[in-house]
Structures are given as C-alpha cells and as structure tokens.
Amino acid sequence: MRIKELLESVGSRIRVEPSSAYTPEELEQIADLIAQGGEVNMSLVHQNLSRSPMIASADVNGHMVGAVVLKVPNAQYRQRVFAKAGVPEQERNYQLEVGYAFVAPGHRASGVSVRLLGAMRNRMPAQVFATTREQNTAINTLLRFAGFRVTGQPYASDRGTYNLLLWTK
Numbered sequence: 001m002r003i004k005e006l007l008e009s010v011g012s013r014i015r016v017e018p019s020s021a022y023t024p025e026e027l028e029q030i031a032d033l034i035a036q037g038g039e040v041n042m043s044l045v046h047q048n049l050s051r052s053p054m055i056a057s058a059d060v061n062g063h064m065v066g067a068v069v070l071k072v073p074n075a076q077y078r079q080r081v082f083a084k085a086g087v088p089e090q091e092r093n094y095q096l097e098v099g100y101a102f103v104a105p106g107h108r109a110s111g112v113s114v115r116l117l118g119a120m121r122n123r124m125p126a127q128v129f130a131t132t133r134e135q136n137t138a139i140n141t142l143l144r145f146a147g148f149r150v151t152g153q154p155y156a157s158d159r160g161t162y163n164l165l166l167w168t169k
Contacts, residue, residue, distance in 0.1 A: 013059050016119045019052040029064035030057060030100075037102040039133070041159070045100070048072070053096070056120040058103070058112045066103035066112045068120055070128070073097050081131060085152030085166035094168060098130040098148075101139055113142055121146045127169065134163040143167045 019027065027049050034045055049055070054070040072095070082091035098120070103112045132139045134154050147169050154163040 014056065014115050014119050015059075016054060016056045016123060019050055019055055022055060022057075026057070026064065030055065030067045030069070033064060033067055033102045033104060034100045036104065037100075040100065048100070054120060054123060056116040058107075058116055060107065065107040066116055067100060068098060068113075068116045069100040070120065070124065071097045071099045078129075081129075081166060082152070084155035084164075086155075087152040087166070090151065090168070093127050094129040096125060096128045098124075098128055098143075101142070108138075113138070114145070117142055117146045124169070129169075130167040131164050132167065133157070134165050140165065140167075 022030070027046070030049060031042075031045050034040060035042055048071045049069065051072050052069050053072065056068045057064060058066040078091050078094065078097075079088065082088050082094075098117075101113065101117070103116075129151075130143055130148060132143065134140075148167040149169070151166045151168040154165055156162075157164050
C-alpha cells in the first residue's frame, strides 16, 4: 500500500495545534498516553505539554489514541544531549525537540504515527531535533521518513542500559 493510501485509510481525526488550544482534559489524556509508553521522566511532562508550540494528536470516536509533541527543552538538557552525541557545537542551532511520540497499542501499525508526524512535519520549524532509543526501529523509521537524520554518535542513556540516538532535521 502506498503512503497516501495508508494515510487516507486511517479513520482517526488528526489535530495539530499549540497546547493552548487543547483543554486541560485533553492535555491530561495526552499525558496519560505518554505515561503508558514508560520511556520518559513524567515529572516534566505536564510542564512541557503546557509550553508546547505544537501538539499533533489523533483521536478515534473522541478517544485520544496518539500524540507527538514539539517541546521547548531547557538549555542544559539540549547541551547535555548534543555533547553526549559528540556534536556540542550543533546545539545552538536546535531550540525545539520532537518528543513524546506515542500511539496506544490497539492503534499501532494502522498509520496513526505516520499521519501524526506527517501533519506536524509540514508545520515544523526548519531545525528541530529528537532523541530515540537506538533499538526502537518503529520511531527511527518514522523519523527517517519525516526527513530527520542521525547526528553524532549513539550514547548511553542515563535511565537504563541502552543507547540513544540524536536525530536532527
């Protein structure tokens, strides 16, 4: 199936707006999705969601099933990520991060993530970054599809015994 056909075949509603356009209940649903992923420190999720210049969300029959968030990470985090990847000089070019990408298990492999990132990609600033687990082939393939490339070297995560990749666009 071609990408265009895949995108049209998915029955979910995709919405791309700043966090201020989402209700507190919708932001809580997005936070709940992110928590299901179990891959991020939840202590900053609500703050990052409320400051987001862009959130792409998918719902099916009024139920939130996926989201991708454009975050405004703090300078220390950006500096640490780029330094660990071995490219500290590039950090100043990237102020925004694509993160918190998650699709509920019952809606995976249905094109939701492709539609989310595709809708966001057309509205993203020219230079953004993302970090992923090196072994997460699904998100890595999706980022490549969206025009991202691996930058620097894989580096050890502070949260587990796995490596992370730095992606830039």
